[in-house]
Amino acid sequence: MRVFVTGSTGFIGSAIVRELLAAGHSVLGLAPTDRAVATLHALGAEAHSGDITDPASLAAGATGCDGVIHAAFIHDFTAYAAAAEADRLAVTAMTDALAGSNKPVIATSVTVLLPGGRPGCETDALAPEGPLGARGASERAVLRAAETGLRTAAIRIPASVHGAGDHGFVPALITLAREKGFAACIGDGTNRWPAVHRADAARLYRLAVESAPPGAVLHAVAEEGITLRDIATTIATPLNLPVRHLDPADAAAYFGWLTPFVSLDNPVSSTITQQSLGWHPTGAGLLDDMTGSGYFA
Structure with missing residues (x-):
């Protein structure tokens, strides 16, 4: 499958690219920069110049392949609603281009x-309400597209997708602890x-593009729930910092955009x-991974 x-x-x-290639698939990766082109070629994938804000480039990339995995998102939480709308438009551009083809389109929720x-x-x-609700429109769009002759699915990813090279929420919390002098x-x-x-998440995306049924909702979750207290303690210990329990009214002053x-x-x-799908996570848990995968380097 391409x-x-x-x-x-x-x-x-x-x-995901590495997982697909290892399983014998070929990959056409969306490449918004020359550096991205070089990275994809180094991985053994083809590159398609374009951007997730360019519907024409998305449609062209999608129609030239046997299936789609949409893993991009504009991670600008100061303009979250705009990023969520750009994501919805990207999903719509690809599903409209492929309507009636019975091809798989796997989108990230x-x-x-x-x-x-x-x-x-x-x-x-x-839940459509709340400060984070705007991103739900993309999931609803890809699931509706199953009615247009596509094998679509949504993969819901958790707040922490972790591993070496992580630059998401947990590293942001570590940076805050260093700056503020305490974890919280x-x-x-x-x-x-x-x-x-x-x-483990990458393997689920591969299984989904291979065999998820139309309209499937999948959870890329290995650990059901890790307390924020345990995460804060795991941050504080190697940094030799205290953990403070903040009043909700004081949370924004410490956490900023991370507060929600x-x-x-x-x-x-x-x-x-x-x-x-027969998906069984085998990777390290978050707290162990934080101490063993370079999070404090």
Whole structure:
């Protein structure tokens, strides 16, 4: 299978490219820069010049392949609504271009939009409300496209997709601890984040593009819920810093743009995903990975 991959040189996307190539597929990666072109060629993939804000380049890349994995997102949380809308338009450009072809289109969604307080499952609809709700439009768009003669699926990724080279939320928390002189959580810190090693996530994307049924919702979750208190403690220990439990009113002064994410109680199950696709995560857990994969280098 020749697979068009957006976000192909990113933290998750590059792992997806390696996974696909190792399984015998060929890859056409979206490449917005000359550096991305060189990176893809070094991995053994082809490069397609374009950008996720350019619908024509997305449509051209998608139509030239047997399937699509959309792993790109504009990670500018100061303009989150605009980034979410760009993502929806990117999904729509590719699914419109492929309508009626029965090709697989796998798009990335997020677990943070699930109802909190209990383990979210694949049959749960995303909550459209709240400061993070805008990104749910992309999931709804790709799932609707299953009605147009496509084998579409949405993979919901957790707040922490971890591993060597991670530059997401956990490294941001480590940077904050270094800058502020202490690690922190909100209240008693018993709210939870799900997590997955990026190699396990990449394998799920590969299984999905190969065999996920139309309209499938999949959870790339290995650990159902790790408390923010445990994450803060794992940050504080090697840095020889204290952990402070912040009042919710003081959280924004410490966490800034991260506040909505560290406020979430977002336990998530992947039981249906594991049973339906035979996906069984084997990578290191988040807390072990933080101490063994260069997070404090």
